[in-house]
Amino acid sequence: MIEPPGERGVRRIAIGLALLSFLSLAVTAWVLLTVRHEQEILNKIIKHLPASDLKSANELSGDLSLQSSLLVLLVLNVMATGVAFVFVIRAYFSSEKSLADVKVLSSDILASMDAGVITTDENDIITSINTSGRTLLGLGEDGEAGMSSGIGRNIADVSTDHSLLSEICDESRRTNHPIRDRDYRVVRDGHVQTLRAGCTRLHNRSGRQIGLVIHVRDVTQKTLMEERLRRMERYTGLGSLAAGLQHEIKNPLSALALHVQLLCERLAKGTDDPEVNESLDIINTEVKRIGAVLDGFRNYASINEIGLTPVDVTLLVEKLIRLLRPQAEKQNVKIRVEPAREMLGLIQADSVRLEQVLLNLAINAIASMPNGGVLRFVITGEDSSIRIDVIDNGNGIPDDIQTKIFDPYFTTRSDGTGMGLALCDKIIRQHNGNLDFETSPEGTTFTVMLPKNSGE
Template sequence: MTKESGRLRRWLASIQGKLIIASLLISLVPTSIAADLSVRLITHVVNNDVQSFLHETSALFLNSFKQSQSEAAGLARFLYEQKRGQPDPVVKADGAFLHLAQTLGYSVVVVSDRDHRILYSNYPIQHIEPLSPEVRNTLYALQLPDSNQIMTGGSFVYEAGGGSYEILVGTWLDENFIENLQLISTLDLRFYYRRPSGFQMIYSSRTDAASGTPLPAEVTSELEEGAESVYDPQAEDGGYRALYLPVRNGRGEMIGVMSAGLKSTELPSIWDLPINILITVFAAGLGLTAIAGLFVSRRLSRPLRALAAGVKSITAGDFDHRVDASGEDEVAELAQVFNHMAERLGYLQSLEVDLRRRDRLSALGKVAVGIAHEVRNPLGTIKTSAELVRKAGHLSASDTKLIGYVIEEVRRIDGLIEEFLSFARPREPLRHRMSCASVVERVATFCEPELSRHDIALGVVDESGDTMIDADENHLFQAFLNLVLNAIDAMDKGGRLTILLERRDDCLATSFTDTGPGIGKDIIDKIFDPFFTTKPRGSGLGLAKVFAVMESHGGRVECQSSPGAGATFTLILPISKPD
């Protein structure tokens, strides 16, 4: 329990805990207001959604009328075209046409004269009357022996035998007319049609609705005045929410009204459960606030932890460490400053290493030059004396061999001293405008036998174009040669050496990449130091000479390597500026 309480105290004391608690406290009042506004907004949205749904439903119902009337008129014309030219002027539908019409959803075919006397019908229809005689392709009232039915359809009028006839194809206006809307049991679809006594209901999807029910007077008044629709949230004494759409003829006269309604009991008022809604919205608001606070706190604390880790890495000497600086806020700006600081520290460290190396080289050169002069004098005496002893001719074979060893070792030591003196006291470079590619070609030609003997493939890629530099060709040749020889020693079992020349802004970079074992991180900072070598008989001056040549030419040398992945030495020299 003590451990858990300690964790809680630490969390509360952290920036993350403080931000979350502050977010919750600040959000109490806004969340309460938001809960109240949410209730009002939900009520408004529900009313708008209901009104929109009823409007779309009514429009769908009217489109069903228009579509059925247009299709029915086309079928009537199709029937006339089939029977045209027969002796009987009265067109009659055969079984094939009736099957086609029923497949398309039309079951009634009636042929009448201009006085609406029925001359042919596939139903025992006794009388037919358009509900609005001035409108063609509309609704019809049909009198059957045992009932009266309303039919919607379309007609085609033709002339034959001196008389005028009308073919009427239609479908019953019943519950099957809009089957897709009948799936909603709480939906009440009604159609009111203008009759001499006013607008009366001729169709309803409810079985308990009385036919002939008049349209409410206030709805009729608003629609007659030009309203596009009327929404009544208290239709039928509050039992329904209904929307009314007018149906107008070609002259703009309203001949019918379509209505769609939903039971109010199926849409309970939001205010019936205000406490539950308030509590739900309030709790949801606090939860979202806590989540937002957690997100913000993590967004803030994570980069701060990364900065702390970066400071620890810099303190430990890892100046290559970088932190994520994405974003545009103050934390990202701080991260960018930190990365810039780390980069500058790394650069200063490299400068310090170079300065220390130069100091060591300078001090070593001064001491070594004096020692070399002192050593060369007795070496010359030893060599001369040994040669005189060997020429005396009275030595045995074994003694002559030993004297030969002495002379050979003296020559080797003299060669090392000469090499070191050339390193410690190099001559000034004799610069002239030249192409670095020519030096690379010279080195490649010179080393070709040695490369072939060690089974090493050499590839030269020149992307420098006509870039020129001011340099001493012999100095560069010696530096390039040292790098190639080091690569040959590194790839004792064969491999590939690639030399790449490319221009980088105002500099020319020449890279030597081998496929050898690479250089360990623990020694990569020491490879340019004099006398540092990993070879059994190496002098340790090869890379130190390369470094000195680059320094004397105002350039620099870089090394990139990973153990097992080879090494790349890059010599960077400033390009020659035009006179």
């Protein structure tokens, strides 16, 4: 914490007054002793004086006695002043202790907060930072080897990952308004972390602006929850829409497909025109594609319950690898499995739909490595869940589409319907699990979390 201005000066004045009080008491005692000594000398002289000089000697003795009384009174006043001063000093130190306790309490409060609180002066030089702030900004304690606490450094020089903090400081100073809820992402220990920052002006007791207060929070989990809720809202209420589309489009489409097939059979006997045959093939292909899109939307919007049976996740992955190996070898992709070290046991799941999810993730991973690579399945067991990581070493997912990959009908492949990942996300949620991903230019990891008690 920053020591209040002038506190050392007040302490020095108090010490000076105490020394002055003791000095005054010592001088008074010395004067009193001197007067008494002079009075004793005068009494000895009076004994040897003639009777004619006794009157003047007695007057002088009376003056010394009066001075002695006044000195005693002065001593009493000095002592009373000293006692009062002692109480003042005691009250001062008591208030100073209370102030120190308040400082410690405020420091404890700031240290206990899960949000980072950083103060700067008018030149953006950091003047204080709490424990969470040092952690979020990747700084250390004072004197920690190889690290700095950040105090005394410009906020813009802390790290390029946190450049947004300097930007919001400039914006707050320029607009004279507080800045709230600016999100940015940093990568720490290989994981993407979402931080939410804000900035307000710092004023002293007289109302003069003396700097800025920056607050930073880790909202990674909150952001993930918001994203999951947003995904769930995508297919809420789509059941009736899917049924309407199935009736209004799929039924006429089936009739159209039948008539196209009959027309192809008739024309195949009566014409050899390649253009006609090509047009019929295109019509037939597009009709089938529209049917596949409708089926995918129906499956995505369906609210039917899944059928739960005991499933061994490790055996399910091994079965999936046998299906994938021909396609993987064709694209020069090696498949590796890292099973759990401990016995995982069986979980209650829909094996067909769970295999559909893993197959879709694996096919996407292989497609992301057109020049070959390694596809890894990592299975681990946690306290109440089983984790399956599908890892590729492709080029990763671009930043501008990361928030869209679970959207229905969003695809970057010319031959895709855009329903694969959306349907995977829904199936995992029907198992009370989670489907998330982490991506970088070195590859992408899709993580499937399945609860062990999903069937209860």
